[in-house]
Amino acid sequence: MRLRRVRALEGPVGQEGPVDAPVRDTPRTPGHSALVPPGLLHQQVSSALSNWQLDTAETLLREIDGDLPPAPVDDRPAPPLTSLARAWADTLRAELLVRRLRRAGYSLLGDPLVEGGPEQEGPLDLHGPVGAPGEAVDRDSRSESATHAALAISLVRSARAAFDAQDDDLQRAAGLARHARIELLSRRVDAAMDEAVEAASLLDPALPPSPLLVHTLSSLAAVLADLELMPLALDYQRRAADVTAEAIGAAATDAEAGSVDALAGEAATRLAALCAEVGEGLLDDGGADAAAPHFAEARDLAVRALGQLPPGVPGMLDAQVVHGWALVGLGEHAAARSVLTSVVSTAESAEDRALLASAELGLGRALRRSGDPRAADDHLATALASATEHGLPRLRRAALRELCTLHAELDDAARALPYLQAYLADELDRVDERRTRWVELFGRRKSLLETERAAGQLRRQAYEDPLTHLPNRRYAEARLDGLLSAGGVPALAVVDVDRFKAINDAAGHPTGDAVLRAVGQLLVDGCRDTDEVCRWAGDEFVILLPDTTSEQAERAMERIRRSIAAHDWSALGVEVPVRISVGIAQAARGDDRRTLFAAADGVLYDAKRAGRDRVVRLSGVTQTRATDPDRTTIDGQVAEAPPATDPAAGETLGDAPASPSADQMTAAPLTADHAEQPEDPTGGFAPLLVEPAAAEPVVEATDEERAARTGSPRDELPGGPSARAGSRLEPAEPTAPVLDPSASSAPVVDLPALAIGPDVIWGTGRTTEQVLALVREARREHPQHPAVVVRASADTLVALATEHDAYTTMDAAAMSAAVGPVPEPVGRVGVLCASSGDTPIAAEAAFVARVTGTEVVRVDDVGGSRIRPLLADRSLLTDVDCLVVVAGLDAALASVVSGLTEVPVVAVPTSAGQGASSFGGFSALLTMLNSAAPGVVVSNIDNGWSAGVFAARIARRTATA
Known part of the structure; x- marks a missing residue:
């Protein structure tokens, strides 16, 4: 889309009545893209509205709504409006109706507005009937205004709902800024403030x-200026100028x-x-010295704008007016008068009302300050009339002050007094105390909205995989627990991409990422709406059915x-061919998440050992694997011979090597004292997950299998490639180590414990970059251990999750990440x-x-x-x-x-x-230290980190003893 600023009409601006069909951007995109800012059609309607050419604006909007035949473009009919384009159409039409109400002397809600409109007998009845034929003219006018107000309210609500439904925060911010303008036209300052605050909160600096x-x-800068928040307006307009400077540096061609x-x-002209x-x-x-730098900056910006704008565009006149204002402020009156x-x-012939009011005000200032008050009076009076008629409050106040000063200098008190009274009445709406309160309110509301939005982003990142945008392992675990x-008795399918390392090696990691995204989408496409596909880790997915x-499920x-x-x-x-292996298990009463996943994971590796590219399920009828007295050996492991068919499915599983027997599978202990769990007569997978036989050695898992268990890249696993390909399944839960390695009757297993690694990184007092x-x-x-960050700000947590993607484990409550x-x-x-009050430290210790x-x-x-x-x-x-007991006031709890x-x-x-x-x-520290209770150790104050590490070390050693 080319960047052009075009007035409402090809002919003289200000002409009312029918116009030619509007020209749209090329190339044309679905949904009347030109209606969405900064599209050409949007600029045409906006220009007509700002110049109070309401009939022209209505003609353009009628054509959009289909009341007029659409203009053919490339012999193609106009497509229907998208939801975003419809939201903008409703917004612009609502502004048109509000301006008609403003001209009739009413606000959006039907309240009388005395200034700039006729005297009104009272507020409009927005729920009353439209004036019937034969009624008085003024009654018909009131009925029409009431209808306009009711319709405008409806359009504002529908447009706001459509903007809220958009995923594009920038478009939402643009819509909110326009709605703030509508509220200002109706003198609803608080509502305009709310819209401006929310718009500002959506404009991410990145x-x-x-x-x-x-x-x-x-x-947004223009709205803030009308709200008398001039410092904030300057900040946002400076940012707009900075953005254009960045865009100039990034332009690839001369046309761009x-x-x-x-x-x-x-942007420079507005600044x-x-x-x-x-x-x-x-x-x-009275601050001439303080004002001089602002006028100098305005002059430099205006000169730069005049050099950047193409000759003949309407924006040149705006830049010339600002240049003239700056010259007046710097005392260069002769040059200012010429400009x-x-x-x-030019503005008189073009009938650009706002531009004409600004130029007349600047010329009146130049004439008054150069010693020609009589000529200045005419120009200032013209500026006042135009600003009052067209709702330009800042220009109106400036013209009133200039006229009051001019007649005071002429010792004409009779004429100066009315201007002074009108100026003071306007000033009551913008006293410094109120402006200060608005600035503070703006900052607080914006900060609150940004905090809420950051928290929402953290929640999304906590449960969304950044590569595939599927739910992640954390979500899958929570959902399965629920x-x-x-x-419920769900089925669980564990899916692994076969030989994914070969795909990465052959095509590169970016292509590997694309493959994972495509596999995830194919899994979603093949499932029901009630099923949930989640990325577990690496190249492994799980599906909850x-x-x-x-x-x-099979x-x-x-x-x-x-x-x-x-x-x-x-x-x-x-x-390289992309194939998957799938293991399926169905839950039964007595199963928990770990046992169900271990069962599905076990049959997944049956599929892998059987040659990959297949689906294997654990019987949902017997909840056991068929046994056979004949045993075969796989990689040195004693395994059962495969049955000819699956009795539940009635289908042959093929010539694949058999699954390991039930007594070869292990899991975490299921009771508090870690004794062997007796068989559950109600069924479930728990009876299958017993300790391995002492005489059977445990073989180290392959790199591919270990990476799937830990969620870490294979390149980061210690030890390099696995010593033997196709080694048997690594247990889902770590097997208890034997303290005496010389005891030949028990296996020796490396516990995947967290070895001594990096120190904790405290976020307190550090910037995000640090x-x-x-x-x-x-x-x-x-690389084998997590870097743990505690007490970080929300911005830091978001930055960590963005930079490290799937390798970030995060807890927003603890404000910590690994x-x-x-x-x-x-x-x-x-x-x-x-x-x-102790929750943040407890969350930190738990994390x-x-x-x-x-x-x-x-x-x-x-x-x-509450105990x-x-x-x-x-x-x-x-x-x-x-146990970790976190307490401040109730220190005796431990x-x-x-x-x-x-x-x-x-x-x-x-x-x-x-x-x-x-x-x-x-x-609290003294209370805990003086406790005579046995079995209690005391951490230092507010140190959830050390308490969490210490408790985890005790728990891991106890569980494996």
Whole structure:
């Protein structure tokens, strides 16, 4: 889309009545793109509205709405409006109706507006009937105005709802800025403030340069200037000028550079006008020295704009007016008069009302200050009349002040007094106290909205995979827990892309990423609306299929497998075949998330060992694998011979090597004392997940399998490629190590514990860039371990998630993040929080324990008399390996808890006590240190980090002892 500024008509601006059909941008895009700013049609309607050419604006909008036949373009009919274009059409029509109401003397809500309109007998009845034939003319006028007001309100609401539904924050901000303008036309200052605040909160500083961004920033600056928030208006207009400077530097061709130059010229003109206006305000208040720099900047900007704007465009007149204003402020009256006289004559013929009022005001100033008050009076009176008629409050106040000063200098008090009274009446609406309050309110509201938006972004990042935009592992775990706890019996499919490393090596990592995105989309396309596809880690996906049997899931996944195999992958530049292996298990009563995933994961590796590119399910009828007295050996492992058919499905599984027997699978202990779980007569996968036989050695998993378990890139795994290809499945949960390696009757397993790695990175007192730099350094030095950041700002957490994508584990409540592979959980830590004031430290301890490699259970607000849940359900205190008790005011909670359990307790004092009596947490620390309760260790004040690490170490060692 070319960047052009065009007035409403090809002929003289201001002509009312029918016009030729509007010219749209080329090339044409669906949905009347020219109606959306900064499109040509949008500029035409906006120019007509700003110049109060309401009939012209209505003609253009009628053509858009289909009341007139659309203009043919390239012999193609006009397409229907998109939701965004419709929102802009409604917005522009609403502004048209509000301007008609303003001309009739009413606001958007039907309230009388005395200034600039006729005297009114009272507010409009927006719910009354339209005037019937034969009624008085004034009654018909009131009825028509009431109809206009009701329709305008409806259009404003529908447009606002359409903007709210847009995913494009920049378009939403542009719409809000325009709606703020509508509210200002109706004198609804508070509503305009709300719209402006929300628009400002949507303008992310990281947005790339674009014509729409410049348009939105300039529109918002104009609204803020009308709200008398001139410092804020200057800030946003300066940002618009900076954006155009960036765009000029990025222009690839001379044509692009010329278009951006024109845009930069308009932005510079608007900034120069604001600078000159600020300078006039300071000059009127007696601050000539303070005003001079503003006038000098306005002059330089205007000269630059005149050099950037193409000859003959209407924007040249705007730049000349601002140039004249700046020259007046600098005392160069003769030069200013020459420039402004030329503009006045041109603007009169063009009938540009706002431009003419500005030029007349500047010329009147130049004449008064150069000693020609009589000539100045005529120009200033013309400026006042035009500003009053067309609702230009800032120009009106400036003209009133100039006229009052002029007649005071002529000692004509009789004429000066009315101007003074009108000026003071206007000033009552903009006293400094109110302006200060608005500035503070603007800042607070904007900060609140930005915080809410950052929190929402953190929530999205917490549960969304940034590469595929599918739900991530964190979401899958939470969703699966919810389905199982609600009594559901979902099926779970674990999907792995076969030989994905070969695809990456052959085509490169960018192509590998594209393959993962395509596989994710094919999985989604093949599933029902009720199914949920999530990216688990690396090249592994999981699919949650609620209320689905394993047989139904197998049929669905087989269709998906065939669709992926038949997909044309050459379009992505992939020559290596893309295939998937799938393992399916169905939940039964007694299963939890870990056991269900372990079962599905086990049969996935059956599919891989059987040759890949296949779907294998665990029987949903028997919940067991068929046994056979004949055994075969796979990679040194004792395994069962494969049955000829799956008894549940009735289909042959092929000549694949058999799955390992049930007694070869392991899982985390299922009871508090880690004793062997007795067989559950109700079924479920838990009986299958027993300790391995002591005589059977455990073989190290392949790099591909380990990467899938940890979620880390294969390149970051220690040890290089696996020593043997096709080695058997690594257990889903770490196997307990043997403390005495010489004991030949038990296996020796490397526990994937978090070794000594980088120190914690504290976000307190550090900028986002400093934290990012420390994280990069930690990842280089310790690629196998996560870099843990605690007490970071929301901006820092967002930056971490953006830079490190899927390798960031984040907790918004703890304001913490871990960048890098997180070990599989071993053991269990309970975190108890005494009161809501202690929640941030409790969240920090829980997060650190989790990323150190343990499962975490949190119970909040159990201090004082609220300890009943712990007394009613002792499992909260006994089914864990270590407890962390976080307390400030109720520091005795740690001692009470230690008397209810034999589990070790880590007490964390906090500074959240009431008033000075807490001594910044020192009182709680002394209470905990002086406790005689056994089994309690005390951390230092507010240190959730060390408590979480210590508790995780205890839990991991206890669980594997």
